[in-house]
Amino acid sequence: xxxxxRTKSAAKQKAxxxxxxxxxxxxSLLAEDVDTIFGYIGGAIMxxxxxxxxxxxxxxHVMVRHEQGAIHAAQGYARIKRKPGICFTTSGPGATxxxxxxxxxxxxxxxxxxxxxxxxxALLGTDAFQETDVVSVSMPIxxxxxxxxxxxxxxxxxxxxxxxxNSGRPGPVVIDITKNAQFEELDYKYEPASSVNNYVPKPKPxxxxxxxxxxxxxxxxxxxxxxxxxxxxxxxEAEFKEFVEKAGLPVAATLLGLSSFPTNHSLYTGMxxxxxxxxxxxxxxxxxxxIGIGMRFDDRVTGNLNTYAKQAKVIHIEIDPSEIDKNVKxxxxxxxxxxxxxxxxxxxINRNSHxxxxxxxxxxxxxxxxxxxxKDIHPDDGKMYMGEVVNTxxxxxNGEAIIVTDVGQHQMASARYYGFQKQNxxxxxGGLGTMGFGIPAGMGVALAEPDRPIFVIVGDGGxxxxxxxxxxxxxxxxxxxxxxxxxxxxxxxxxWQQLFFSNRYSSTExxxxxxxxxxxxxxxxSKQVSERDNLKETLQELIDVxxxxxLEVKVEKESNIFxxxxxxxxxxxxxxx
Amino acid sequence: xxxxxxxxxxxxxxxxxxxxxxxxxxxxxxxxxxxNTSESEIRGIYRFTxxxxxxxAMVQTVTKQIEKQIGILKAFYHTEEEIVxxxxxxxxxxxxxxxxxxxxxxxxxKFNARVLTIEPEYTVVEKTGHKxxxxxxxxxxxxxxxxxxxxxxRIALTKQIKEITAYLKExxxxxxxxxxxxxxxx
Numbered sequence: 001x002x003x004x005x006r007t008k009s010a011a012k013q014k015a016x017x018x019x020x021x022x023x024x025x026x027x028s029l030l031a032e033d034v035d036t037i038f039g040y041i042g043g044a045i046m047x048x049x050x051x052x053x054x055x056x057x058x059x060x061h062v063m064v065r066h067e068q069g070a071i072h073a074a075q076g077y078a079r080i081k082r083k084p085g086i087c088f089t090t091s092g093p094g095a096t097x098x099x100x101x102x103x104x105x106x107x108x109x110x111x112x113x114x115x116x117x118x119x120x121x122a123l124l125g126t127d128a129f130q131e132t133d134v135v136s137v138s139m140p141i142x143x144x145x146x147x148x149x150x151x152x153x154x155x156x157x158x159x160x161x162x163x164x165x166n167s168g169r170p171g172p173v174v175i176d177i178t179k180n181a182q183f184e185e186l187d188y189k190y191e192p193a194s195s196v197n198n199y200v201p202k203p204k205p206x207x208x209x210x211x212x213x214x215x216x217x218x219x220x221x222x223x224x225x226x227x228x229x230x231x232x233x234x235x236x237e238a239e240f241k242e243f244v245e246k247a248g249l250p251v252a253a254t255l256l257g258l259s260s261f262p263t264n265h266s267l268y269t270g271m272x273x274x275x276x277x278x279x280x281x282x283x284x285x286x287x288x289x290x291i292g293i294g295m296r297f298d299d300r301v302t303g304n305l306n307t308y309a310k311q312a313k314v315i316h317i318e319i320d321p322s323e324i325d326k327n328v329k330x331x332x333x334x335x336x337x338x339x340x341x342x343x344x345x346x347x348x349i350n351r352n353s354h355x356x357x358x359x360x361x362x363x364x365x366x367x368x369x370x371x372x373x374x375k376d377i378h379p380d381d382g383k384m385y386m387g388e389v390v391n392t393x394x395x396x397x398n399g400e401a402i403i404v405t406d407v408g409q410h411q412m413a414s415a416r417y418y419g420f421q422k423q424n425x426x427x428x429x430g431g432l433g434t435m436g437f438g439i440p441a442g443m444g445v446a447l448a449e450p451d452r453p454i455f456v457i458v459g460d461g462g463x464x465x466x467x468x469x470x471x472x473x474x475x476x477x478x479x480x481x482x483x484x485x486x487x488x489x490x491x492x493x494x495x496w497q498q499l500f501f502s503n504r505y506s507s508t509e510x511x512x513x514x515x516x517x518x519x520x521x522x523x524x525x526s527k528q529v530s531e532r533d534n535l536k537e538t539l540q541e542l543i544d545v546x547x548x549x550x551l552e553v554k555v556e557k558e559s560n561i562f563x564x565x566x567x568x569x570x571x572x573x574x575x576x577x
Numbered sequence: 578x579x580x581x582x583x584x585x586x587x588x589x590x591x592x593x594x595x596x597x598x599x600x601x602x603x604x605x606x607x608x609x610x611x612x613n614t615s616e617s618e619i620r621g622i623y624r625f626t627x628x629x630x631x632x633x634a635m636v637q638t639v640t641k642q643i644e645k646q647i648g649i650l651k652a653f654y655h656t657e658e659e660i661v662x663x664x665x666x667x668x669x670x671x672x673x674x675x676x677x678x679x680x681x682x683x684x685x686x687k688f689n690a691r692v693l694t695i696e697p698e699y700t701v702v703e704k705t706g707h708k709x710x711x712x713x714x715x716x717x718x719x720x721x722x723x724x725x726x727x728x729x730x731r732i733a734l735t736k737q738i739k740e741i742t743a744y745l746k747e748x749x750x751x752x753x754x755x756x757x758x759x760x761x762x763x
């Protein structure tokens with residue numbers, strides 16, 4: 001057999017029972033402590049939905065309006081809960097509508113289990129109605145996938161799926177199950193997996209590398225720590241804080257590392273990358289030691305690799321061996337889980353502070369504040385800007401809300417101006433940059449964390465990509481509060497057109513619908529604010545209202561997100577205007 | 578600088594693994610020069626031998642990306658000096674080519690090739706060797722008319738002393754060690 005079983009559950013294992021494959025799928029989910037499923041019913045998955053009907057008290061199923069909505073919701077849910085998000089779809093178009101979400105989850109290391117119905121095994125390969133080779137389609141965008149054609153396979157494959165999705169560097173798994181396998185009976189006995197053959201999710205860190213890393217940290221003068229999502233995923237926020245505080249290491253976060261470290265901490269220097277903060281980008285090319293933790297040196301972080309931190313030694317702590325030396329060559333690589341590596345490193349590093357070096361970050365921050373931030377958050381030209389909306393929200397909520405975003409200018413404004421104080425508070429599409437991610441992801445977050453305030457910040461472009469999910473939000477009365485920053489443009493692309501394509505605004509201006517009527521039509525109460533004088537008070541109303549709610553804020557049409565490292569540019573040549 | 582590299586991959590015998598491997602080459606716009614697969618010395622474990630021409634940085638990245646796929650046990654890359662390798666080629670030539678003098682016969686002797694079958698109409702010649710050698714015989718036989726030609730992918734064994742069984746033992750050990758605290762999300 002392929003999978004070994006967890007000993008603790010072996011004790012409570014039940015006797016073998018004869019049940020259908022469809023029921024076995026549902027029971028497998030229950031055995032893995034699943035409580036919420038996002039899905040869309042259709043022909044090839046009807047037996048599973050029929051079995052689900054008997055378990056509605058134990059398993060909440062959220063019937064979305066489009067399968068893309070289901071998978072983004074599952075992603076939001078998974079990232080907050082730190083356990084696999086579950087999707088159900090039918091075969092063919094149901095399954096292919098998952099593709100964007102799978103690619104997104106693959107790049108952002110999100111654990112998912114997507115169960116797709118499939119035509120009967122006898123019809124496979126015959127171009128049957130709603131037949132698509134989903135296993136082949138999803139091959140490069142899944143951590144693992146498998147087609148079940150025989151009900152007997154279900155317990156072992158499901159156990160394997162859960163183990164793979166949520167261990168090591170997490171990722172999406174697709175389980176395609178043919179209709180006959182849902183109808184057939186099997187001898188059911190479920191045991192969660194404790195390992196999968198030939199798969200080592202948590203590589204053991206080499207102590208020799210840990211020693212070398214500690215030596216570099218103890219001897220450096222100008223260190224910079226790059227905080228990635230790996231810290232969140234391994235639940236290493238406390239260890240991370242202890243680590244940087246002990247050695248006095250300045251911290252900069254990647255987009256997905258946001259909220260893992262409080263923004264008001266004296267060691268926090270801002271966000272990295274293309275629209276990140278000035279100080280950490282400039283100082284990337286001045287530091288003598290770069291320490292990447294749970295991050296992958298994405299091109300949006302590094303810009304031109306030939307001019308990226310060439311003067312610095314590089315330590316890379318990363319669980320996925322294929323990320324090490326992929327983009328940036330390392331001097332010391334610790335191939336391990338972030339928490340485990342940090343636990344080993346902390347006792348070996350010396351207590352230190354780098355006051356003078358930290359001062360340079362403050363000086364650079366002053367420049368950014370004067371040239372960019374003050375204008376963004378306290379504009380004086382009568383128009384409303386994204387930065388001030390987010391900054392006001394941040395002040396009114398003390399930086400303690402969960403922020404979910406879509407993709408574009410509003411996303412960068414949110415990343416820059418929300419002052420995160422609580423961990424696990426930032427859900428955004430990073431690697432794939434999926435427009436349409438925000439609203440459905442917000443639904444998943446609302447179900448995962450019903451007691452915390454949740455704001456979905458979205459642009460007018462992305463809002464219309466998955467607007468149909470307002471129907472789901474309304475049906476399930478999900479407390480999602482949407483802030484639509486409307487500039488009647490695809491703002492980020494327009495910004496690029498202005499800066500790099502001679503103001504030629506090809507296909508970026510939108511003639512938008514009446515968003516209030518659309519929202520009301522779905523049964524989601526809404527309001528619009530277009531005057532600065534009303535902004536604070538309206539945002540406070542939004543905070544106080546019990547969701548769902550949609551607030552449209554009319555912002556300046558043609559404003560830009562700065563500072564900026566142009567694509568492929570040098571991080572230290574970041575533009576301030 | 579681009580060089581020829583031989584990638585050796587040890588896998589479970591599972592449907593779809595070839596696809597998982599080849600999409601990694603496709604993404605990087607890498608052409609596969611040759612590919613061969615068969616069961617290895619360990620029952621149930623398959624050995625893929627893939628030849629590519631690329632830079633060392635690229636082959637290193639690709640090998641790591643292959644190795645992390647579920648169902649792949651180990652992946653290595655080697656230069657020509659680090660392996661012993663062979664290919665096989667079959668040539669179908671008209672039997673009458675042998676009828677005039679001893680030219681073809683001496684070619685077969687010279688190249689250490691052998692005749693597999695002789696039919697009234699055609700003869701099938703087999704030659705094993707490196708690609709340059711089988712290609713040279715191809716060129717020599719061309720003037721007699723080659724009816725069909727096929728060359729296999731490269732098969733290769735490594736000169737390294739550490740064998741795959743040793744790696745598998747290590748893998749098993751790592752797995753055991755991490756089993757107790759495997760779940761990242763808990």
